[in-house]
Amino acid sequence: MTGGRHPGEDAADAAPDAAGGGETAPGAEAPDGDGAAPDAAPDGKGRRLHPVTPWRRAWAPIAALVVFAVQDYERTRAWTEELTVGWLVLAFAVVVPMAAVYGFLSWWATHYTVTDTELRIRTGLVFRRVAHIRLDRIQAVDVSRPLLARVAGVAKLKLDVVGTNEKDELAYLGESEAVALRAELLARAAGIVPEAAPEAGEAPERELVRVPPGMLTVALLLMGTGWGLLAALVVVPGTLWWLSGSVTAAIAAGLPMLGGAWVSTVGRYLTEYDWKVAESPDGLRLDHGLLNREHATVPPGRVQAVRVLEPLLWRRRGWVRVELAVAGGGAGEAPTVLLPVAERAVAAGVLATVLPGVDVAEAVAAARPAPPRSRFAVPVWWRGYGHGVTDAVFVTRHGRLRRVLELVPHAKVQSVRRTQGPWMRRLGLADVHVDHGANAAVVARLRDAGEATDILAAQAERSRTGRRIARPERWLT
16 A cells, blocks of 8 residues: 555545445446455355344344333333233234344355455345545555344444545454455555465564553553543532532433543543554554454554643643544544553654654754744643654644644645634734645744744745655555
8 A cells, every 4th residue: 555645636436334235336337257356155146244233233122122211101101011922922923033034144245255455245135336445545444243143143344445534344254254354355455466465364473561450550540631621520410409409400410521521531531441552564463452352453654743742731741642543534533542652762663653754852853832922822831732743744833731743754645724814914923724635734832923924935845745745655574
């Protein structure tokens, strides 16, 4: 895969969820069996998903019935009182077999085939849909093992394709089949001949760092977000109840806070438990999760920007959090976590693997503070803003309580903009926006207006030079 490709190029053919159907991918639909892989099913239609697949959405009608029952409890109670044993038996005798037959036929009609150039997915029981995913458009192939899937011995295969905002899935496959298919897709995407791709196997890996559970626990306890939400959860609903006397208002205010507190504390711990980063020829591999085990890959050349976060209570321990902006994500998509918590030196070593030639200490030293008159534009917090440039990256920093350092390689910059509002013009200040290939921008705020103009011209030239000398990267090479 070429590292210099940007989302502005042609969009990839999007695949539907293999179990639920989807839109036919753009382009001509190939006849069944054309270019089929050597291990395709004897009927020439490809390989089927795991037999447990029809049950993957069995919870949906049950959840719908529960919601209906809660919303209209009196009607539900009256309706259930009128039911007799005969009606219940009839309902189970008709509905359950029909649902089972429909699920079986849907599974039977779903096939996937790996050809020399694409992954082809056929779905649809009544209306046949065929999606074509070009192998050279695949950015990453990840294996996900949710808790119940691990119990059943199955896994999801998630495909990140250039030009799509959401990952496509093959759900579910047997665990060994999912791992083997992932290795085959990566091998074919790397240019290995189709006959040898199925036997290529998983590329070897070298572990770089593993986050100890104790370190993760302490780091989350020192995060202010979770404690702030927990404090608000105690104060706000109680205050509303005392002022209004309405339990409903208190519950309505407390539930979102409870959800936020869960996500930022226990939910994050469950997601980031046993975090491991390993280096392999197909990119950096990230394995993590306590209940739902995730196996993701950051392909070489796809990292567009890096964020190094340093919360206030982590500084004494010298800990940081590292996040990546990866090409192909939709606007507003959450960044990819590289390290949930690590010592500065360890994080710098991993970042040197992600972005060769980038020195974090050099980037920190290069950032110059905003001019003193910036305090009239952003009181107090103006001291947190800074900007600098090294031979490899464009650097910005911001934040007082939580310091954030952002790095964008010069070769990944797509455009540079200078903005200046009325008050900023009065103060002789301007902002410089650097857009990169992950549909986002890094902003050097509160720069002197003349300096901002110089930054604009210099960065445009650095980006042209960076793209010209950047070496293309491809998996497994």
